[in-house]
């Protein structure tokens with residue numbers, strides 16, 4: 001399926017990247033808003049979410065057009081939309097860029113921050129479409145820049161940053177043996193402008209901060225800076241020719257040698273040997289040959305380049321370790337920021353590799369967009385107007401197609417002991433003289449030093465000097481062997497580090513064929529990149545440089561038109577208009593758009609397809625049905641997509657409605673049940689509390705009542721006892737009265753006998769009422785009996801007695817006691833009165849009163865108490 005795979009054109013100077021911009025583009029379709037790299041990033045991200053296919057954003061354009069900035073915008077966009085809160089891994093991905101820029105970017109005549117390496121950043125996503133990590137693949141770092149920079153250009157940024165920091169901080173200068181920038185030859189090969197120390201020092205702080213975010217230990221960071229300082233010192237070694245065959249160090253070299261040995265933790269003699277002697281492999285025997293002065297200088301440069309490039313690849317692998325997505329990050333969105341097409345006044349091996357990369361990517365683009373497209377039209381038997389496009393296959397073949405191509409001829413020379421640039425050029429002229437994409441040089445005078453290739457973006461003249469040497473990629477194995485026994489842990493680790501991707505040599509060490517050449521490695525790397533891109537859904541971002549002065553809103557028409565032409569933009573607009581850029585298999589089309597049909601019948605797919613399109617009122621010129629696929633123009637596709645989106649939206653609302661209702665019902669029932677259960681439990685609890693309170697109150701009331709009754713009964717019994725004693729006293733009085741008046745006494749005796757008999761009856765009745773209790777419970781009866789038999793009445797015992805009796809006393813009995821007691825008291829009072837009037841003697845009366853009634857008021861009160869108690873009892 002060819003999706004909306006075309007591109008946005010980025011005018012790099014007007015492209016903003018605030019969070020507001022990001023939120024504006026988020027969730028919007030490509031084309032809804034004005035062209036912006038965020039729209040592409042959004043489309044690619046949506047596609048990864050919807051279709052679950054890996055995506056690739058291929059960013060191209062010439063040097064300084066804004067590829068690196070665009071890459072950063074895409075990363076920033078992805079990091080922002082995939083997380084509300086910036087997570088650690090996203091921070092690490094952004095900071096990795098800071099490190100890569102410091103170590104891999106440099107000032108060129110076209111761009112102050114030119115990437116001198118290519119990179120493919122695969123941002124990996126988990127099943128929830130959140131960023132899980134990132135894998136970076138680097139391509140061909142420009143090594144020659146370490147030792148030499150053209151006019152107006154600079155070495156890699158990190159070199160200046162380190163030296164500037166050394167100027168600011170004495171401690172750092174001492175630890176890394178740093179000197180002012182003017183001291184180092186590798187920083188002064190061109191007349192570039194003066195270094196802004198404070199700016200560089202600030203950038204150095206940013207790099208160390210980025211190292212910290214990537215959790216790189218301090219000893220490793222220090223190790224990296226030691227290597228950089230050693231490289232700078234290497235440039236200052238001058239050598240001295242001894243006899244034309246042997247070289248030695250000059251007096252001024254000693255400081256550099258001791259500094260480098262210290263920094264790398266090497267033995268001084270070993271290091272000197274590396275600089276002055278070369279090892280060669282002759283049929284398995286390693287032979288040491290002293291280097292001539294020219295060779296020693298070249299060897300020193302090679303050593304510096306090898307150290308820097310190894311440190312760079314080590315850093316990339318370290319960053320990959322830190323941002324490794326693990327098992328979860330299966331899907332990825334790759335961002336390819338590769339060096340733009342270059343055509344300088346002096347072009348060398350590096351420019352050939354860079355322009356070869358651009359040719360390769362352009363071919364991929366052409367193949368994907370034009371050739372493949374039109375071959376599918378033919379296969380499917382649909383009618384179309386053939387679209388012509390600029391095919392760059394011949395140019396690519398001259399560079400890379402075996403058996404005879406530029407790279408093959410160059411490798412041949414590298415494998416020859418006496419291989420040279422001139423021999424390479426001669427072979428090229430012979431081989432490609434008649435090739436349409438090849439010219440021998442800018443003019444006849446330069447045929448011995450130059451060759452030209454007509455790239456898709458224009459003719460580039462290459463100076464052949466240094467091609468063989470640069471392609472040889474001298475590995476400096478001896479130096480790394482010595483470094484492996486360094487005292488510094490990082491240096492040791494670095495020396496053992498191998499970029500495993502390209503270790504494929506079967507030749508013995510030291511032989512000229514022992515290593516793949518730089519071009520071989522680079523070709524393999526690029527091929528694997530193309531293989532990865534072929535398995536992704538590509539998105540193209542073409543960066544256009546509007547003017548050469550880096551001014552905003554200034555367009556140099558001819559410059560822009562040239563770029564639009566060679567980037568294939570004009571061709572692509574044609575195919576968009578004339579071709580059918582969207583094609584879908586029948587099944588996919590039906591699955592995707594059947595929602596637009598009311599009646600879903602699948603008997604004849606072709607009929608069904610045309611039904612969908614007719615019902616949706618699509619103009620018939622805008623679509624065609626092939627043998628297995630349906631082909632659509634962009635306008636139809638847009639319309640279908642928009643209808644589909646509306647239908648899905650409406651249906652989604654209905655589904656949501658039902659689902660929400662179901663959820664609400666479910667939640668209501670659950671809440672209701674919960675409320676009932678809570679109510680149930682609460683009511684139970686409240687009733688239990690109320691019952692307990694009432695029971696406690698009842699017990700209190702009962703105990704109080706029982707106490708009251710017990711006290712009243714005890715008072716009654718006490719009163720009985722007192723009456724008994726009164727009777728006894730009266731018996732005594734009777735004898736005295738007899739002597740006064742026998743008749744009166746006889747009457748008195750009779751009356752007393754009657755009263756005694758009444759009291760005896762009461763006593764009998766009490767005994768009789770106590771008796772049933774004795775029969776019911778022997779223990780109870782014992783207590784009761786003991787109580788009754790006691791002379792004195794104890795209130796506690798009375799209470800126990802009442803408890804035991806458990807209400808067996810009849811209220812009537814108490815009433816009777818009360819009545820009898822009242823009667824008794826009343827009778828006694830009357831009797832005393834009678835006695836008083838009978839005698840008629842006041843002196844005797846007072847004696848009798850004192851004798852018979854010593855406590856008249858107390859009697860009356862007791863009687864009232866008993867009466868009151870019994871009355872309450874009855875109530």
Ligand SMILES: Nc1ncnc2c1ncn2[C@@H]1O[C@H](COP(=O)(O)OP(=O)(O)OP(=O)(O)O)[C@@H](O)[C@H]1O
Pocket residue numbers: 011012013014015016061062063064065066067068069070111112113114115116338339340543
């Ligand atoms: N959107 C932008 N806003 C402001 N400045 C920009 C923007 N894009 C690019 N630039 C400026 O242009 C310069 C070049 O951009 P950039 O480094 O991205 O180019 P490039 O295409 O990657 O070049 P090279 O191929 O040399 O690496 C930047 O250093 C920056 O100053």
